[in-house]
Amino acid sequence: MSLLLTLNKLNSHKRIDGLGGAQNYRKVAIAACFGTFLEWYDFLTFATLAVILGPLFFPTNDPNTGLLASLVTFGVGMVVRPIGSALFGSLGDRIGRKPVFMITIVLMGLATVSVGFLPTYAQIGIWAPILLVGLRLMQGLSAGGEIGGSAVYLTEHAGNEHRGFKTSFLQLMGPLGILVSTLQITLLQQWLSPEEFQAWGWRVPFWISIFLLLIAFKARMVLEETPVFLELSKNIKKNESQLINNFKDPEIRKRMFLLFFCISSSGAILFFCVQVYTAIFLKTSVRLSPALVDQFSIFATIVLFPLTIFAGWLSDRVGRKPVVLGGIILGAIFIHPAFQLLRYFGTLHVESSTNSSFAGMGVIITILSLSLGLVIGPQTALLAELFPAKNRNSAATLPHNLAAGWIGGLLPLIVTWLNQAWGNSLAGLWYPTLFLGAAAIATFLYLPETKRINLSI
Template sequence: MNSIKKIEEVRGPQHYRKVAIAACFGTFLEWYDFLTFATLAVALGPLFFPSNDPNTGLLASLATFGIGMVVRPIGSALFGSLGDRIGRKPVFMITIALMGLATVSVGFLPTYAQIGIWAPILLVGLRLMQGLSAGGEIGGSAVYLTEHAGNENRGFKTSFLQLMGPLGILLSTLQIAFLQQWLSPEEFQAWGWRVPFWISILLLLIAFKARMALEETPVFLELSKHAEKNESHLMNNFKDPEIRKRMFLLFFCISSSGAILFFCVQVYTAIFLKTSVRLNTSLVDQLSIFATMMLFPLTIFAGWISDRIGRKPVVLIGIFLGAIFIHPAFQLLQHFGEIYIEAPTYDLLLVMGAILMTLSLALGMVAGPQTALLAELFPAKNRNSAATLPHNLAAGWIGGLLPLIIAWLNQSWGNSLAGLWYPTLFLGAAGIAAFFYLPETKRINLSK
C-alpha cells in the first residue's frame, strides 16, 4: 500500500488528468462507434434488410444491433482475464484497434442491393467484432480509471467516464442531423449514412496515440511485484462465494439498471418518437440532444454526491425513479407528441423536454457512481475479470436487447407502450434487491 501511495504522489494530479482524458477519449470512441449503429437503425433497415413491411426491417436492424451487445460478455471474459494477467494498458490497445477496424469497415460495406445476402451477413460479422471489443473496453476502462483515481473523491473523479456514452450518442446525432439537413433524402440513403463511420478513422488515430502514452495502474504494478496477478482466473471468481455474490449484485442491480435506463433514455426514446409517435426526425434529434446535454451535469453531480452520502443511496434513488417513471413518461411523450403533430407549440416542446430531463435524472443517479462501484466491489487481484463480465453481460443481454424486446412486445400486443412494462418490472426488482443486499463501498481501499 505504501508503494502505491508513493507512485500516486510521484505522478500527481496532473498525471491523473492526462490518464482520465486518454481513457475517456478512448471509451468515447468505443461508444461513438458502437452507438452510431443504433442511431442509424431506422436508416440501415431498408438498406441491409429490405422488406415490404417497414417494421420487419426495423426489427432486423435492431436485432443486428442487439447481436453486437450479446457477444459483449464473451469479449469481457477474454479481455477481462487478460487485463488481470498482462495488465490493463495492453488490453486497451487491442480493444480500441479492433473496434476501429470494424467500424471503419461498416462505412465501406456494400448494401443488399449491391451484393445481396452477403450484405447483412458481413454487417452482422462486423457487429460481432464491435461487440467483442466493447466487452473488453467498457468495464475495463472503469477499473483502469478508478485504480488511478486513488482513495479520495473517486465517485466524482470517475463519473466523467460515464459521460462518454451520451457524448458518443450526441456527436453521432449531431452529425446525422447535419447530414440529413445538408443532403437530400436520396443522397443520405445512398452514401450520407456512411460518413459517421468514415469519421471514426480520424478519431481512432487520435485515441490510439493518446493511449500509447498511458501508464499501468499503481494497483496492478504493486500486484506485479508480488506475482499476485497470476492467481486471478475467471473461473476462480465463481468459486469464491463473496465474489460470486457481488458479481450477481453488480449484474442484476447496478449494471442492468444502468443499461436499461441508458437504452431507454438514450436509444429507445428516439426510436419511439420517430416510429410510434411519428414526430419529425429533426425535432426528435433536437429533443435527444437536449436530454443528453441535461445528462452531463446530472451524472457528475451524482458522482460527487456519492462521495458524501455513499454510492448505495444515490443508485437506489435512480433505480426507483426509473421504475416509477418510465412507463408514464413514454405515455406522456406519446400523448403530447400526438397533440404537437396536430397543433405545434413551444409549450409542448418544453413539456416533452421536461419529461426527458426526468428520465435523464434517473439515469444520471445510477451512472454517476457506477464507475467507482465497478472497481470497489472486488479485490484488486480479481477486479478486472470479476467486474467486466457481469457488467457486459448486463449491458449486452439486458440493455442491448432492450429496444428489440420492447419493439417485439409492442407488436405482439398491438400496443406501442406494452413493452415498457418489461424495464419497469426489472428496475423494480433490481431496486428491491439492491436495497437489501448491495454493500456500501465508498470507503473501500482499492489496493486490497
C-alpha cells in the same frame, strides 16, 4: 470543449493519493475517456442509424420487419459483449490493464470503419447483412473488453479520495458518443438531399472513425499501467486467470450478481430507454419528424452531463448505495408514465405545434435523465470498489457487459417486439419497469456500501 477543460483542471497535480506517485491523473482521465468515447461513438452510431440501415441491408415490404432486423443486428453486438469481457477481462488481470486497452480500441475502430465501406443488399445480396452482422460481432467483442475495463483502469488511477466525482466523467462518454453521432447525422441530412444521404451520406460517421482511432491510439500509447496492478505484480509470481476463481468464491460470486442485477442492468436499462429507445419511440410510434427527435436526443444528452457528475459527487458524500437506489426507484416509478406522456405531448405537438407540448416533452426527458444520472454517476467507482485487486478486472467486466449486452442491448428489440405482439406501443415498457422494481428491492437489501474501500487490497 468544456468537458476537456474540466478534466484538464481535475487533479492536475502529480501525485495521486499515494497510489499513483508521479502519475498525472489529468492525462490518464483524458486519454481513457477519449478512448471510451470512441468505443461508444463507434458502437452506438449503428443504433442512431438503425432506421436508415434497415431497408438498406434488410429490404422488406414491411417497415416494421426491417426495423426489427436492424435492431437484431444491433443486439447481436451487445449479446457477444460478455464473451469479449471474459476474454479481455481475464487478460487484464494477467498481463495488465493497458495492453488490453490497446487491443480493444484497434478492433473497434477497424470494425466501424469497415461498416462505412460495406456494399448494400442491392449490390451484393445476402452477403450484405452477413458481413454487417460479422462486423457487429467484432465490435461487440472489443466493447466487452473496453467498457468495464476502462472503469477499473480509471478508478485504480483515481486513488482513495473523491473517486465518485473523479470517475463520473467516464460515464459521460456513452451519451457524448450519441451526441456527436446525432449532430453529424443532423448536419449531413441538412447538407445532403434525402437521396444523397440514403446513397452514401449515412457512411460518413463510420468513415470519420479512422481519424478518431488514430487520436485515441496515440493518446493511449503514452499511458502507464495502473499503480494498483503494478503493486499487485510485485507481490505475486504469476498472474493467473481469475475468471474461474471468481465463481468459486461465494462472496465475489454474490457481488458479481449484485453488480449484474442491481447496478449494471439498471444503468443499461435506463441508458437505452433514455438515450436509444426514446428516439426510436418518438420516430416510429409518435411519428415526430426526425429533425425534432434529434433535437430532443441532443437535449437529453446535454442535460445528462451535469446530472451524472452531480451524482458522482453526491456519492462521495452520502455513499454510493443511496444515490444508486434513488435512481433505480425513480426509473421504476416513472418509465411507463413517462412514455405515456411523451406520446400525449408528441401527438399534441404533431397536431398543433404548441410550445407547451414541446416544453412538456423536455421536462419528461429531464426527469428520465435524472434517474439515469443517479445510477451511472457512481457506477464507475462501484465497478472497481466491489472487488479485490487481484481479480477486479475479470470480476467487474463480465457481469457489467453481460448486463449491458443481454439486458440493456436487447431492450429496444424486446420492447419493440412486445409492442408489436400486443398491438400497443406502451406494452413492452412493463419489461423495464418490472425489472427495475426487482432491482430496487435487491439493492436495498443486499448491496454493500463501498465508498471507503481501499483499492490496493
